[in-house]
Amino acid sequence: MIQKNKITIFGLGHIGLPTASLFANNGFQVTGIARDKEKLDLINSGRSPIDEIGLQDLIEKAVSEDNLTASYDGLAAVKASNIMIIIVPTPMDEYNHADLRAVKSTCQTISKGLKKDDLVIIESTVPQGTCDNIVIPILEKSGLKAGKDFSVAYTPERAIPNNTIYEMTHNARVIGGLDEKSTNRAVELYQHITVGEVIKVKNLITAETVKLIENTYRDANIALSNEIAMICEELGVDAIEAIKVANHHPRVNLHIPGPGVGGHCLAIDPYFIVETAEDFGVKAPLISTARIINEGMPGHVLKIIIETFKEANMDIDKSEIGILGVAYKGNVSDARETPAKALINMLKEKGARVYATDPHTPRETIKSLGAIPADMERVLKCDCTVLVTDHNEYKEIKPGMVKSPIFICTRPVLNPDVFHKKGIIFRGIGR
Numbered sequence: 001m002i003q004k005n006k007i008t009i010f011g012l013g014h015i016g017l018p019t020a021s022l023f024a025n026n027g028f029q030v031t032g033i034a035r036d037k038e039k040l041d042l043i044n045s046g047r048s049p050i051d052e053i054g055l056q057d058l059i060e061k062a063v064s065e066d067n068l069t070a071s072y073d074g075l076a077a078v079k080a081s082n083i084m085i086i087i088v089p090t091p092m093d094e095y096n097h098a099d100l101r102a103v104k105s106t107c108q109t110i111s112k113g114l115k116k117d118d119l120v121i122i123e124s125t126v127p128q129g130t131c132d133n134i135v136i137p138i139l140e141k142s143g144l145k146a147g148k149d150f151s152v153a154y155t156p157e158r159a160i161p162n163n164t165i166y167e168m169t170h171n172a173r174v175i176g177g178l179d180e181k182s183t184n185r186a187v188e189l190y191q192h193i194t195v196g197e198v199i200k201v202k203n204l205i206t207a208e209t210v211k212l213i214e215n216t217y218r219d220a221n222i223a224l225s226n227e228i229a230m231i232c233e234e235l236g237v238d239a240i241e242a243i244k245v246a247n248h249h250p251r252v253n254l255h256i257p258g259p260g261v262g263g264h265c266l267a268i269d270p271y272f273i274v275e276t277a278e279d280f281g282v283k284a285p286l287i288s289t290a291r292i293i294n295e296g297m298p299g300h301v302l303k304i305i306i307e308t309f310k311e312a313n314m315d316i317d318k319s320e321i322g323i324l325g326v327a328y329k330g331n332v333s334d335a336r337e338t339p340a341k342a343l344i345n346m347l348k349e350k351g352a353r354v355y356a357t358d359p360h361t362p363r364e365t366i367k368s369l370g371a372i373p374a375d376m377e378r379v380l381k382c383d384c385t386v387l388v389t390d391h392n393e394y395k396e397i398k399p400g401m402v403k404s405p406i407f408i409c410t411r412p413v414l415n416p417d418v419f420h421k422k423g424i425i426f427r428g429i430g431r
């Protein structure tokens with residue numbers, strides 16, 4: 001006998017697991033589906049496999065009250081549920097196209113157990129049109145007709161790492177359904193876990209588009225700042241000062257230049273728009289150029305390092321270079337698509353011995369990025385220190401702690417003047 005409040009969530013990652021835990025603490029019986037046995041065991045014993053504020057408590061409570069179970073058996077869970085939520089990864093392949101294998105295989109599993117009046121929700125970030133052209137046709141292999149027999153909605157997740165639970169329960173949520181009934185069912189569902197505004201959009205593809213354009217806006221905005229920064233460096237203008245002052249204009253909001261755009265969202269989502277645009281014969285030169293600029297930033301950092309070594313009459317070959325921070329952004333441990341990776345490898349190609357430290361990222365990750373794990377003291381003793389990630393810990397660095405003759409600061413978190421005064425050659429992006 002199917003209970004009305006049973007949900008199956010496919011994918012127990014950074015978004016799937018918090019979502020599952022929230023529903024499980026708000027009146028639903030949730031089965032989360034994942035493949036990794038270690039992860040399943042951890043969750044079923046009430047422990048969180050990821051570090052996210054508030055998540056551990058939610059999992060512990062939900063598991064102890066029998067409202068959350070982690071399993072590998074998707075089909076059994078679908079058969080026992082009436083709501084399915086897809087939050088599986090959609091990485092990018094070698095051609096910068098979306099790899100939708102996980103979405104497709106999840107839909108195939110669901111289609112085998114789909115029942116009349118079920119609701120299927122997609123949260124994974126996907127190219128525009130994926131729900132209409134890929135998800136629904138696979139679900140209809142069940143013999144049921146979307147709209148008539150079951151409902152389909154798309155709702156993108158927009159929470160930020162390290163504050164996921166708060167943002168999931170407070171941010172505005174965008175929902176687009178196949179039809180009015182689908183949209184309304186999804187709206188009613190998410191109102192159980194959020195006090196934020198729930199915004200209905202016209203259809204599935206509009207909701208897919210909203211997600212992609214948010215991250216593309218940030219990527220293009222950062223690319224503009226990076227380009228401005230590189231021009232200002234040549235002109236001797238402090239780009240950071242100029243950008244900060246320009247942002248006082250009530251209608252200007254330039255982002256901050258840096259060593260490149262990392263993470264699993266901004267560095268990937270713009271390519272999904274380009275992919276679909278090209279399928280329709282439309283060029284997307286601005287979005288593509290923004291990607292080129294941002295992907296070129298580690299190379300620009302290398303150029304600054306090479307020039308500074310020359311000025312100091314030092315040789316990069318056989319030098320020691322220390323990296324402060326490998327995470328893709330400040331105060332997170334995640335190093336996916338981090339600009340540190342390209343920089344470390346380019347420095348090694350130039351013959352440098354590269355040390356790296358990070359208060360949040362495990363030593364194993366540092367090794368896998370190609371650097372020698374070290375503590376901060378060791379990094380600050382290298383011939384050159386490069387600050388890549390704006391962790392709070394690094395905002396406290398004082399010139400007295402730095403033994404390197406050269407300090408390259410790729411994020412505007414330290415005051416250049418105090419370092420210059422102590423005789424340290426200090427360079428930054430845009431200054």
Ligand code: SAJ
Pocket residue numbers: 157158159160161214215218222255256257258259260261262263264265266328329330
């Ligand atoms: N970055 C800059 N300059 C800036 C801002 C960011 O260089 O002014 C860099 C960061 O250092 C980092 C990258 O951009 O390498 C991405 O950082 P982010 O903070 O912009 O984004 P994410 O990837 O951590 O999270 C984003 C968020 N999207 C927006 O803020 C619009 C989050 O809300 C989304 O949920 C998430 O993407 C996602 O899942 O799409």
